[in-house]
Structure formats: C-alpha cells, structure tokens
Amino acid sequence: MKKVELIDVSKSYDKQVDVISNIDVTIEPGEFFVLVGPSGCGKSTMLRMIAGLEEITGGIIEIGGKRANHLSPDKRDLSMVFQNYALYPHLTVQQNITFGLDVKKVKKAVQAERANEVAEMLGLTGYLKRKPRELSGGQRQRVALARAIVSEAPICLMDEPLSNLDAKLRAHMRMEIRRIQRKLGITMIYVTHDQVEAMTMGDRIMILHEGKIQQVGKPIDIYNYPANPFVATFIGSPPMNICPARAEPTKSGVFVEDTIHVPLNEEQLVASSARSLLAGIRPEHIKPLVSGTESGNRIQVVVTNVEILGNETVFSFQIGQREWMAKWSGQWDIAIGDHVPILLSSEYFCVFDEETGELIRKPEGLEHLSIAKEVIL
Amino acid sequence: MTTVRAPGVWKRSANLRIGFLYLLPSIILFAVFLFYPMIRTIYLSFFLTDQNGNAAVSVGFENYSYLLTSPAFLNSMKATGLFVLYTVPVGIILALFFALLANEKLKGIGFFRTMYSSTMGISVAASSVIWLFLFHPSVGVFNRILLVLDFPQIQWLLDPEWALVSIAISTIWMNTGFSFLILLGGLQNIDEHLYESSRIDGAGYFYRLRRITIPMLSPTLFFIITISLINAFQTFGQIDILTKGGPSQSTNLIVYSIYREAFINYQFGTASAQAVILFIIILVVTLLQFKLVERKVHYQ
Amino acid sequence: MRDSTLKKVWIYFLLTVTSFLVFFPVLYAFMISFMSGSEILQGRFFPEAFNFDNYAKVFDRLPLFKYLLNSFVVSLTVMVGQLAVCSLAAYAFVFIPFKGRDLVFFLFISTMMIPWEATMIPNFFTIQKLDWLNTYQGMSLPFFALAFGTFLLRQHFKTIPKELQEASQIAGLSRFAFFWKVILPVSKTSLVTLGAYGFLTTWNMYLWPLLITTNSSVRTVQIGLKQLQSQEISTDWGVVMAGVIVVIIPTLLLLFIGQKQLQKGLSQGALK
Known part of the structure; x- marks a missing residue:
C-alpha cells in the first residue's frame, strides 16, 4: 500500500x-x-x-x-x-x-x-x-x-x-x-x-x-474543535450558531450579543484583545432550562420555527439580529410563538478571530461517552 | 531538488502535434481538392488559357467584363435565378406539407414516410431519365392526360417557354425526399409537452401550427432553405440529360454553362470567371441567410 | 369522438393520394420496364405480363455489370474513406484540446461555403496530372474529407462523457486505442448514418464521373444511364427503364432499410 x-x-x-x-x-x-x-x-x-x-x-x-x-x-x-x-x-x-x-x-x-x-x-x-x-x-x-x-x-x-x-x-x-x-x-x-x-x-x-x-x-x-467559522458551519447539521462577540478584558471574557458571558483564560485574552470576534455554539449544546440548573446564561426565547423529527426536535429562535437553532433529543411539544427558557452554558462556546478565522477558545466539557465507563457489563 | 521542472516545449505541445495528426488527412484533402483549386480558379479567371488549362495571357478583369456584357451569360444568370425561384419555395412548402402529414401518429405511417422519402434514393440520372419519358411529347403521361382532358398538347422540354418549368417540376420531385426527411426529423424533435399544454388551452390545429410548430421548426427550416438554395444553384445532371441547356439556351443554368465553357469549348479562363461568380453568389446567399435568419429563427 | 374519426379518414386520404403521386414516376418506370414497344405506345399502366426481356437486353447492350461493380467499388471506397477521415477529425475536435483548435474548426466550416462545382476545373487537371483519369482513386479520393460528416460525428462524440476518456487514461489506453476501442463502437449509430449518406450520395454522383471517365473501365451506372438514354432514345423505352430500375434498386433498398436512422442522424447533424 x-x-x-x-x-x-x-x-x-x-x-x-x-x-x-x-x-x-x-x-x-x-x-x-x-x-x-x-x-x-x-x-x-x-x-x-x-x-x-x-x-x-x-x-x-x-x-x-x-x-x-x-x-x-x-x-x-x-x-x-x-x-x-x-x-x-x-x-x-x-x-x-x-x-x-x-x-x-x-x-x-x-x-x-x-x-x-x-x-x-x-x-x-x-x-x-x-x-x-x-x-x-x-x-x-x-x-x-x-x-x-x-x-x-x-x-x-x-x-x-x-x-x-x-x-x-x-x-x-x-x-x-x-x-x-x-x-x-x-x-x-x-x-x-x-x-x-x-x-x-x-x-x-x-x-x-x-x-x-x-x-x-x-x-x-x-x-x-473546528479550526475556523467556515469549518464550524460546514460540518454538523444544523450548522453551528455563529454570531459576533465583543471582548471585555475587564470582565475577563467576551460578551455574545451583549448578554451571554463567555470567560477566557489569560492566553486567550491576549489573543482576543482589540480584535473583532465571533462566537459559536452547536445547536445540541443549547439545553433546556430544567429545575436544578444552577450556573450558565439563562435566556427566555420566542420560537420562530419547529421541526420535530421523531428522535429529536429542532427549533429556531431569534437572539439579537440572528436566527439561532437548537437541537434537543426526543420529542418536545413546542409550537411557534412559545416562550422557551434555555440554558447557554458558556463552556461550550467557541471563540474565533473574525479576520483570520483562527480558533481562540476551544469548547470545553464536551461529553465523551465510552462503553467501558458508562455501561454496566 | 524541490522546484518543479517545467516540461519542455516538445512535451507541452504534445496535444497540438497529436491533434494535427488526426486532422491531417482532412486538412491535406481540403487543401488539395478544395482550397488550392478554389484559389487556382480565381487565378485562372484573370487569364486566357491553353487547351491544358494553363494560364497563357493575362487579361485582368476582361473575362468578367466580357461575361457581364455577354447576352448568353446574362441569360444563363436569369435562367438560374428563375429556376431558384421556381424550385425552392414550392419544394419546401410541399416537403413541409408531406412532413406534417407524415408526423401524425397513425397506423402504417412508416409506409407513407418511406414513400415520401423515396426520391432521396433515386439518382439525378435515373430521375431525369424517368422524367424524360414522362415529358415525352407523344407517349409521355402529361400529354396523354392533356389529351384526355381535351387540352392542347405541350412540348414540355422542347418549348423554350416550358423547358425551364419542366426542369423545375422534375427537380422539385427529386429534392422532396431529402427535404422531407430533414423536416420530419425537425418535427419529431419538438417537445410533445408543448402540444399537450396547448391542447389543454384549447388551441386548434392551425393555431398550433402557426404558434408552435413553425417557430419550433424554424432552425430546421432555415437549414433546409439554405441547402435547397445551394442545391438549386448547383443543378447540373437533369439539364445534361433532359435538355442540354436548350432549347435556345433557356435552361442553360450556371453550372451547366461552366461545364460547357470549360469541357466543350475549352475556354477555361471564362469558365473560371463563371465559377468565381457562382462561388460569390453562394457565399452571399449563405451569409445573408445567416445574418437574416439569425435574428428571426427561434432556437430552443 | 366522431370528429377525430373524420379527421383520421381525411388524413389517410391525403396521405394516400400524395404519396401515390410522389411514388408514381418510380412505379410507372417499373411497369414500363416490363413492357414491349407497342404496349408503351398504347399508353397502358400495367404490362400484359412480367417478362424480363428488357432486363436481359439492357445487360446485353451495356456493360451494366461492370458499371454496377464500379459504382459499388467507388461508393464503398468513398464511404470507408469518409468514415475514416471524418471520424479522425471529429475525434480531434472533441477529445484533443490544443491551441488554435477553434481556428481550424472555422476553416472546416468555411469549406461548406465553397461549391464543389466552382473547383472542378483545377480538380480535373489535378487528377489528369496525377494520371488518375479512369481510376478508382481519381473517382473517390477527392470526396474523403467532408465538413458535414465531421460535424455529424462531432455532435455525437460530444455526447460521450469525458470521464470515459479519463477512465481509459487511468487504465493505460493509448489515444488511438481509445478512439478505436471505445469511441468508434460507442458511436456506431452515427457512423451508420454517415456511411449510408456517403454511399447514397456517391452512388448518385453524376458530374465528376462524367468528367473523369472516358471509357468503361471505372465508369459508374449513372453515366451508363446517360449512355443508355442517348443510345436508345425514342426506340426502346422498356430497355431504358429496365436500366433505371437496376440502378435505383440498391439505393432504394438502402433508403428503405435505413430511412428512420438516416432521418434522425441527418437532422441531428444539421442542427445544434
């Protein structure tokens, strides 16, 4: 070969x-x-x-x-x-x-x-x-x-x-x-x-x-870990939600659409200072706000479109100027116009440099399931 | 070494060389039997020639000025013009009529199509001999019919008034087969859905013919008009067998005139000048066709 | 539905009458070819009996077998020559890209504007100088290259996916092998169309054989007909028509068999 x-x-x-x-x-x-x-x-x-x-x-x-x-x-x-x-x-x-x-x-x-x-x-x-x-x-x-x-x-x-x-x-x-x-x-x-x-x-x-x-x-x-926004939106369906973010060095992080705070470490802060930024999150990382949820950015959104696919439910909503999509597993009883409280955990966010496309912040805490650990044999 | 060595000119021109190799037979044949003789014809048209077709005396445009004042040649041009006028429109309308009939989906239509196209399989010589008999003053069919109907007899090929018309009739018949085949092909290329949708709209036969068939057929019509025009200018065989240019030069069409001037009178210079005029006429007709029809033809 | 039945009857009527009129001259010639001189004078349509006297006579008076053979040889030669020359050129126009190809293509188009009759005088002398008068090569070679045939094949070659060429390249097929083993077999139908067209037009050719045959060695049936007609005129029409029938049978057969194919192929080459 x-x-x-x-x-x-x-x-x-x-x-x-x-x-x-x-x-x-x-x-x-x-x-x-x-x-x-x-x-x-x-x-x-x-x-x-x-x-x-x-x-x-x-x-x-x-x-x-x-x-x-x-x-x-x-x-x-x-x-x-x-x-x-x-x-x-x-x-x-x-x-x-x-x-x-x-x-x-x-x-x-x-x-x-x-x-x-x-x-x-x-x-x-x-x-x-x-x-x-x-x-x-x-x-x-x-x-x-x-x-x-x-x-x-x-x-x-x-x-x-x-x-x-x-x-x-x-x-x-x-x-x-x-x-x-x-x-x-x-x-x-x-x-x-x-x-x-x-x-x-x-x-x-x-x-x-x-x-x-x-x-x-x-x-x-x-x-x-998509290397740039293009890859982030090309791979994955529905594509990753991408929107502009603003660096706030004083708050040691970035703000997405002025409401969602994503913390950055020292190195990432240096890389992002005085740059225009993009932030992204995969639809399946947008979670429903259920009882007992403590941390994270909670928002109430209005549903603009729903697709129920049997094993999962995809719905859209507006944050700022953009349409976002969320994907929840299972069948959810959601209708257009419903107000849905969601949780945007900051750990899942990617942050990109808008000009170079470079990935500044990798998402953290992604689930890796392994048979050996999770399944009772 | 990490730089790319560009392949040499020899290697880069491989396609050019191989391409020409494949085109070479055509190019040589066109050069020897088309381009060279065309140039040679133009050259000879400025000379008087000897018996072997070699240029002898340069005469400039004298061959042309002689032709353009010669009553015989002008007569030949007039006959050619009339002949084109007689044959082309009637021939195409007839072929179109046959093609429209034969395009109907009916049982046994294949038989009729074969009948209509049959004249394409019959050579000019054979057709001419058949028509020579049909035009025969005493035993020919036409005069027999006239006799039965109590009309005066016509000397079809012997009367200068009728000879060109007779030749035209036989030529229309000879060309029907080819025109029919081409037009039928064009009709069958028209998308069936167009007719179906117009039928739903309630369009009648003649409306469909005018609004769908003729516009959609226009590229084919354009092609067959051009071919028919060129063919009409090139008519030779039927003249040679039916009338030999007579009576009193009334059917001396241009190609026959060239043939006689060159191979019977051995006047290769003036014959060449006539050939150049033929070339120019066909060139102009083709170019005009393209220019004119380019704007009007509806291409899918 | 009575409306459409009436329409059908009307169309069948028109079809029958017009196609009879178109075919009448041939049919009549066929009938005459079996008649004696006196029958023809009576102006009958059907002969008294189908006897082949006239056919025997025509073969007797003309070397008609020789002429038929000549016509076959010349027509087949032109057919094969055209297929070879045109398919090679069409192949280059479709599958071998090179600089200036469009220019060469334009040159090919321009040949359509030169009427062959305008070149016949120098062509005659060329053949004479080559000492090719009364030879098969003189009769056939000038017609091998044909712009129309090249276009017709080019149209078909263009419908062959380029990937076929690339797959062959990867398999290691040479250019000519690709042409020979893939392109030609795949294009069988348009080759048949062009072949039939070439055979038909050559068989029916008149002016060129008239110019370059001076004896019966390579003379074709068309010139034979002219000879027959000038010998036999007003004496024995039956014999002349027998000759006509013999001459048109091969091409009529070819046309009847290939009518559908020819119609499709020709209108495809003519347009697009």
Missing part, C-alpha cells in the same frame, strides 16, 4: 489566479482520506491532479515516495471511480470490469478469474453478461467499484461516487465501500460534498474552501 504526499501543490489556469494553492498533506498508506467541501472548492481538481488527469502548476506530488508530477495516469498505480461511473456502454459488465486488465495484457483466464472474484464480492455475479444500460443505478455503481477493485491498484480515488444514488442506497454503499477498503487495505482518497459521508467514512478528512485547506484531522476532532 502506498502513501500519497502533496507538497505545496498549487494549480492555476492560464497563469490566472490559483484555483488551488499551498496544499500540503500526507495521505498515509491504507488510510481512508476524505476531501470535502462545497461545490467549486477545488476538491475534484485536487483529486484529478493526484490521478494525473490535470497538470499541476506548482509544488510536488509524490506517490509511494516517488515524484509523480509528470507521470501519466496509468503509471501512477491507482484506480478511479467517477461520479457518473464512466462505464463503457458498448461492453458487458464483465468486459467493463476487465477492461484495464485487458489493456495491461493480463491473460484471459486470469482476467475471468479475477472478474468472478470481484463480482462475487459485490454481488454482481448474475449480471456479468449484461450491458450497463440494462442495470439499475446501484448496480452500475457496483460495476464501477468492481472495475476499480479488480485492478488491485494500491491507491483508489473516488469522485463523489454515491451522489447519483437515492438516500437509502447511499447509506448502504457508504458502509460497503468502507468495508471493502478495510478488507483490501488500500489507500483511499474520496471526494464528496456531503459532510455526512465525510464524517462517517473518513479516517481523516480534509476540508477545502476556495482552493485552500481549512482543516485536516479526524472527523470527531474537526467536529469538536
């Missing part, structure tokens, strides 16, 4: 502005690495640069420790699954799967054997003689997957492979792709715009925005 290394990679068209700049990342052998970002952020371009389908205009790409900047795609020892699957319409499923092997002049008997093996793994055995147009969307997706697997390339690239499937099938395929990747131990680089896919599939994820890396890390770390 091979590692992929990008060193200060950038890309521009016609010597204009960089569409991708200063990409520095190492993707470890056998890792499931997800590139995620809104459309037009450059994630597909980055994947295609790794594949060799796009020239890079600056920096170095190393694959398996060897420089690959000008290597043609077939010499990079990788496979790729495309969003529209790119199946050859005139070939049968079997011929589609063995296409790459045929190009590499692998013996027919070996081709057939490997095709059968992969077809079995993906439940395509009964469809080998069919043409792509006779298959459903999900089956086509599997053929595309099979084609990537059969090449036995140590690196697999996927460009939004699940975006053309319906929600149920997508959830299923997420698990299946993850299972296959673990089983084969290949290095996977996976592009998606869907933060759920990124969170659930990636060993590590990289969030891209306007051609720049926003944050790289484990999904849960990124969720808990």
Whole structure:
C-alpha cells in the first residue's frame, strides 16, 4: 500500500489566479482520506491532479515516495471511480470490469478469474453478461467499484461516487465501500460534498474552501474543535450558531450579543484583545432550562420555527439580529410563538478571530461517552 | 531538488502535434481538392488559357467584363435565378406539407414516410431519365392526360417557354425526399409537452401550427432553405440529360454553362470567371441567410 | 369522438393520394420496364405480363455489370474513406484540446461555403496530372474529407462523457486505442448514418464521373444511364427503364432499410 504526499501543490489556469494553492498533506498508506467541501472548492481538481488527469502548476506530488508530477495516469498505480461511473456502454459488465486488465495484457483466464472474484464480492455475479444500460443505478455503481477493485491498484480515488444514488442506497454503499477498503487495505482518497459521508467514512478528512485547506484531522476532532467559522458551519447539521462577540478584558471574557458571558483564560485574552470576534455554539449544546440548573446564561426565547423529527426536535429562535437553532433529543411539544427558557452554558462556546478565522477558545466539557465507563457489563 | 521542472516545449505541445495528426488527412484533402483549386480558379479567371488549362495571357478583369456584357451569360444568370425561384419555395412548402402529414401518429405511417422519402434514393440520372419519358411529347403521361382532358398538347422540354418549368417540376420531385426527411426529423424533435399544454388551452390545429410548430421548426427550416438554395444553384445532371441547356439556351443554368465553357469549348479562363461568380453568389446567399435568419429563427 | 374519426379518414386520404403521386414516376418506370414497344405506345399502366426481356437486353447492350461493380467499388471506397477521415477529425475536435483548435474548426466550416462545382476545373487537371483519369482513386479520393460528416460525428462524440476518456487514461489506453476501442463502437449509430449518406450520395454522383471517365473501365451506372438514354432514345423505352430500375434498386433498398436512422442522424447533424 502506498502513501500519497502533496507538497505545496498549487494549480492555476492560464497563469490566472490559483484555483488551488499551498496544499500540503500526507495521505498515509491504507488510510481512508476524505476531501470535502462545497461545490467549486477545488476538491475534484485536487483529486484529478493526484490521478494525473490535470497538470499541476506548482509544488510536488509524490506517490509511494516517488515524484509523480509528470507521470501519466496509468503509471501512477491507482484506480478511479467517477461520479457518473464512466462505464463503457458498448461492453458487458464483465468486459467493463476487465477492461484495464485487458489493456495491461493480463491473460484471459486470469482476467475471468479475477472478474468472478470481484463480482462475487459485490454481488454482481448474475449480471456479468449484461450491458450497463440494462442495470439499475446501484448496480452500475457496483460495476464501477468492481472495475476499480479488480485492478488491485494500491491507491483508489473516488469522485463523489454515491451522489447519483437515492438516500437509502447511499447509506448502504457508504458502509460497503468502507468495508471493502478495510478488507483490501488500500489507500483511499474520496471526494464528496456531503459532510455526512465525510464524517462517517473518513479516517481523516480534509476540508477545502476556495482552493485552500481549512482543516485536516479526524472527523470527531474537526467536529469538536473546528479550526475556523467556515469549518464550524460546514460540518454538523444544523450548522453551528455563529454570531459576533465583543471582548471585555475587564470582565475577563467576551460578551455574545451583549448578554451571554463567555470567560477566557489569560492566553486567550491576549489573543482576543482589540480584535473583532465571533462566537459559536452547536445547536445540541443549547439545553433546556430544567429545575436544578444552577450556573450558565439563562435566556427566555420566542420560537420562530419547529421541526420535530421523531428522535429529536429542532427549533429556531431569534437572539439579537440572528436566527439561532437548537437541537434537543426526543420529542418536545413546542409550537411557534412559545416562550422557551434555555440554558447557554458558556463552556461550550467557541471563540474565533473574525479576520483570520483562527480558533481562540476551544469548547470545553464536551461529553465523551465510552462503553467501558458508562455501561454496566 | 524541490522546484518543479517545467516540461519542455516538445512535451507541452504534445496535444497540438497529436491533434494535427488526426486532422491531417482532412486538412491535406481540403487543401488539395478544395482550397488550392478554389484559389487556382480565381487565378485562372484573370487569364486566357491553353487547351491544358494553363494560364497563357493575362487579361485582368476582361473575362468578367466580357461575361457581364455577354447576352448568353446574362441569360444563363436569369435562367438560374428563375429556376431558384421556381424550385425552392414550392419544394419546401410541399416537403413541409408531406412532413406534417407524415408526423401524425397513425397506423402504417412508416409506409407513407418511406414513400415520401423515396426520391432521396433515386439518382439525378435515373430521375431525369424517368422524367424524360414522362415529358415525352407523344407517349409521355402529361400529354396523354392533356389529351384526355381535351387540352392542347405541350412540348414540355422542347418549348423554350416550358423547358425551364419542366426542369423545375422534375427537380422539385427529386429534392422532396431529402427535404422531407430533414423536416420530419425537425418535427419529431419538438417537445410533445408543448402540444399537450396547448391542447389543454384549447388551441386548434392551425393555431398550433402557426404558434408552435413553425417557430419550433424554424432552425430546421432555415437549414433546409439554405441547402435547397445551394442545391438549386448547383443543378447540373437533369439539364445534361433532359435538355442540354436548350432549347435556345433557356435552361442553360450556371453550372451547366461552366461545364460547357470549360469541357466543350475549352475556354477555361471564362469558365473560371463563371465559377468565381457562382462561388460569390453562394457565399452571399449563405451569409445573408445567416445574418437574416439569425435574428428571426427561434432556437430552443 | 366522431370528429377525430373524420379527421383520421381525411388524413389517410391525403396521405394516400400524395404519396401515390410522389411514388408514381418510380412505379410507372417499373411497369414500363416490363413492357414491349407497342404496349408503351398504347399508353397502358400495367404490362400484359412480367417478362424480363428488357432486363436481359439492357445487360446485353451495356456493360451494366461492370458499371454496377464500379459504382459499388467507388461508393464503398468513398464511404470507408469518409468514415475514416471524418471520424479522425471529429475525434480531434472533441477529445484533443490544443491551441488554435477553434481556428481550424472555422476553416472546416468555411469549406461548406465553397461549391464543389466552382473547383472542378483545377480538380480535373489535378487528377489528369496525377494520371488518375479512369481510376478508382481519381473517382473517390477527392470526396474523403467532408465538413458535414465531421460535424455529424462531432455532435455525437460530444455526447460521450469525458470521464470515459479519463477512465481509459487511468487504465493505460493509448489515444488511438481509445478512439478505436471505445469511441468508434460507442458511436456506431452515427457512423451508420454517415456511411449510408456517403454511399447514397456517391452512388448518385453524376458530374465528376462524367468528367473523369472516358471509357468503361471505372465508369459508374449513372453515366451508363446517360449512355443508355442517348443510345436508345425514342426506340426502346422498356430497355431504358429496365436500366433505371437496376440502378435505383440498391439505393432504394438502402433508403428503405435505413430511412428512420438516416432521418434522425441527418437532422441531428444539421442542427445544434
């Protein structure tokens, strides 16, 4: 299994502005690495640069420790699954799967054997003689997957492979792709715009925005400690509530919307002095005010919208100029116009520098549940 | 070494070289059999030539001034103009009528479509021979019908008054198949939903024809008008077989005139000048078409 | 619903009458081809009997087999040549991006504005100088490059997803192999359209074979018809029509089989 290394990679068209700049990342052998970002952020371009389908205009790409900047795609020892699957319409499923092997002049008997093996793994055995147009969307997706697997390339690239499937099938395929990747131990680089896919599939994820890396890390770390407001609102649904905050050095903290006080330590105070700030809190950290609650900022809010989802209840309310959202687990009997007392614990707040986007204060006291500690065995 | 070495000019121009390789057959053929002869034709039009088509004496614009004052050539231009006028509008309206009929969803419509398009599969030479018989003064169908109806007989191809009309009739028939196929294709590309929604609004057949069919068909109509015009200017085979330019030059259309001047009279200089005039006419017609129709055609 | 029945009857009536009128000349020629001279003079529509005397005669008086063979060879050559040349060019226009490609494309468009007849004099001398008069290459080579054919194929190639090319690149397929193994098989339908169109137009070509054939070695059936008509005029119309029927059967068959395909393909290439 091979590692992929990008060193200060950038890309521009016609010597204009960089569409991708200063990409520095190492993707470890056998890792499931997800590139995620809104459309037009450059994630597909980055994947295609790794594949060799796009020239890079600056920096170095190393694959398996060897420089690959000008290597043609077939010499990079990788496979790729495309969003529209790119199946050859005139070939049968079997011929589609063995296409790459045929190009590499692998013996027919070996081709057939490997095709059968992969077809079995993906439940395509009964469809080998069919043409792509006779298959459903999900089956086509599997053929595309099979084609990537059969090449036995140590690196697999996927460009939004699940975006053309319906929600149920997508959830299923997420698990299946993850299972296959673990089983084969290949290095996977996976592009998606869907933060759920990124969170659930990636060993590590990289969030891209306007051609720049926003944050790289484990999904849960990124969720808990977003590096900047963009990441904070991009990951998580509903997004983190973000609003302006004002530093008050005398009160050793910041005020959010003039009412909510968030304390800062010495270091954080220095970093925040004379800067304009943003504060954020995740919807699920806004708690109902129940009897026995002592500390924290209590506010009474007016509900402007409610969504009851069965297992959780999401509602909106106005604080200052902004609409906030809260997410409570369970079914709550709330109606629009209700006055609801809520608790905004200051420990859960993030504080960002508005200009640089830098995270000044990490949220504290996040719950980490572990089976060993919490469950009575 | 951490700097990226830019690939050399050779490598960067790979696409250019390979692209040209794929285009090379076309480019060579166009150069040899289209661009070179077009330039050569223009060149020859300023010369008197010997029997082998070599430029002998430079005469400047004399070939042109000779042509533009020659009653024979002016007559040929007039005949060509009239011929275009006779064939193009009638031909297209007829083909459109057939296409509208054949676009109805009825049982056995495929058979009728095949009948209408059949003339596309019949060569100019074969059609001309058939029409030569139909126009025959004594055994031809037309004169037999006239006889039955007690009308005076017409010397279709022999009467200078009628010869061009006769050629036009046969040409309209020959071109129907192709125009029909193209127009039918255009009709079938129109989105069914447009008709359904207009039917819900209660629009009648002719209202739909005027407000939906014709506007939506306009790109196809534009295409077929251009092609028909160009084809009409290029008419040759039917003249050669039916009338040989006669009687008294009344059907001496421009391409036939070029052919005769060059390959029967060996006047390659004046023939070239005529060819240049043909080229200019077609160029102007095409450009005018584009300019004119660009504004009016409704593209989806 | 009586309204729509009436409409249907009316349309069927129009369809029948007009399509009969359109097809009448061919049908009549077919009938004549079985008639003797006296039958034709009587002005009948149906022959007394379907005997093939006239067909035997026409093959007797003209080297019609030779002409048919020539027409086949020339039409097939042009067809294959056009398919090869046009598909290569269309491939470059869609799948090989390079600087100046638009300019070359404009050059291709401009060829549509040059009427072939305006270039025939120098072309004739070119063929003469190459000593290609009365040869198959002289008959076919000038027609291999065709802007219309290139457009038609380009339109189809443009509908092929670019990802197919990228997937092939990753699999290690060379450019030409991609063209040969993927693009051409995927575009079978438009290749068939262009092929049929090329065959049909070449089979029916008249002026060029008239110019460059001086003997029967490569002369095509169209010129054969002219010969036949000038030999037999006003004497034996039955024989002439037999010749006509023999000449139009291959193309009519081709048209009847491929009518649907041709109509779709041509209107697609013409527009968009």
